[in-house]
Amino acid sequence: AKARGRNGYRFYAPSMTGEGVQRLRLEAYLRRSLEKDEMFLNYQPQVEIDTGRLIGVEALVRWNHPELGLVPPGRFVPLAEDTGFISQLGQWVLREACRQMVRWQEAGLVVPKIAVNLSVRQFERGTIVATVADILRETGLEPHRLQLEVTESLIMNTGDALAHINGLHALGVSLAIDDFGTGYSSLAYLKQMPVQTLKIDRSFIQDIHEDVNDEAIAIAIIQLGKSMNLAVIAEGVETDEQATFLLRHGCNQAQGYFYSRPVMPDDLQRRWLP
Numbered sequence: 109a110k111a112r113g114r115n116g117y118r119f120y121a122p123s124m125t126g127e128g129v130q131r132l133r134l135e136a137y138l139r140r141s142l143e144k145d146e147m148f149l150n151y152q153p154q155v156e157i158d159t160g161r162l163i164g165v166e167a168l169v170r171w172n173h174p175e176l177g178l179v180p181p182g183r184f185v186p187l188a189e190d191t192g193f194i195s196q197l198g199q200w201v202l203r204e205a206c207r208q209m210v211r212w213q214e215a216g217l218v219v220p221k222i223a224v225n226l227s228v229r230q231f232e233r234g235t236i237v238a239t240v241a242d243i244l245r246e247t248g249l250e251p252h253r254l255q256l257e258v259t260e261s262l263i264m265n266t267g268d269a270l271a272h273i274n275g276l277h278a279l280g281v282s283l284a285i286d287d288f289g290t291g292y293s294s295l296a297y298l299k300q301m302p303v304q305t306l307k308i309d310r311s312f313i314q315d316i317h318e319d320v321n322d323e324a325i326a327i328a329i330i331q332l333g334k335s336m337n338l339a340v341i342a343e344g345v346e347t348d349e350q351a352t353f354l355l356r357h358g359c360n361q362a363q364g365y366f367y368s369r370p371v372m373p374d375d376l377q378r379r380w381l382p
């Protein structure tokens with residue numbers, strides 16, 4: 109905070125200056141990250157619990173900066189959203205994910221589907237449907253191989269969200285609601301959406317055995333998915349007990365460290381695509 113020193117000069121608390129400068133620097137680095145080829149994708153398996161079969165992968169962006177090292181997405185994705193850089197970054201992620209799928213296909217490897225995260229801000233320009241259509245055409249990926257992950261806040265806070273989501277659905281891609289249960293979506297609204305999958309947020313899975321509320325929420329989401337004819341996948345599954353719990357309650361799809369961390373394409377190939 110600003111304060112007036114005894115000598116009358118203004119000074120800034122070092123920590124504030126530090127943070128502000130750091131953010132500006134990060135922002136400048138981020139803006140150049142794509143042209144400098146510093147971004148890459150990791151892929152995290154999505155698994156059918158009872159068979160262990162690979163049902164898909166989620167693409168997760170990674171930033172390797174020469175000075176800063178690996179910057180976690182929790183730090184740079186929100187910044188990219190604040191600065192608007194997310195539309196460029198999001199397009200790059202989408203294109204790269206689709207390209208990787210085609211590479212796997214061309215190598216005779218079957219990855220049933222790829223899930224890509226879309227930020228709310230990618231919907232603001234009103235061009236998201238055209239962007240996805242262009243990238244599918246350009247890469248040649250079959251639309252049904254692509255799943256787009258959106259959050260409840262997109263659905264509730266974006267005017268025209270339904271029109272955009274209908275447009276994406278018409279392209280033949282599928283849609284998942286990410287972090288389900290953490291936002292507040294009206295169920296009536298959800299019913300109108302051409303959505304195929306609910307992803308139970310990791311926060312409910314984490315303490316499923318210690319917290320009766322989390323347990324109740326997870327079960328309720330599974331039931332909701334069933335009654336609305338939606339697939340339900342649990343994220344953040346780290347233990348055998350969690351997986352067993354989910355299976356017992358009728359959820360047969362999971363993603364989490366118990367199965368695999370997000371990995372490079374080579375690793376995915378070695379361990380999941382024999």
Ligand code: C2E
Pocket residue numbers: 152167168169180181182185198201225226227286287310343344345346363364365366370
């Ligand atoms: P998310 O979409 O909910 O992605 C799942 C996050 O949980 C990933 O973190 C993943 O590495 C982590 N995770 C998966 N399994 C486990 C587990 O068993 N235990 C724990 N503790 N964590 C697990 P990551 O890769 O750091 O990404 C964080 C968030 O950043 C993502 O959350 C997503 O909101 C955002 N993000 C990542 N990549 C993209 C992207 O390409 N575009 C957009 N718009 N956002 C992205």
Ligand code: CA
Pocket residue numbers: 166225257286
């Ligand atoms: Ca996600």
Ligand code: CA
Pocket residue numbers: 286287309310343
């Ligand atoms: Ca999540």
Ligand code: CA
Pocket residue numbers: 286287
């Ligand atoms: Ca998220």
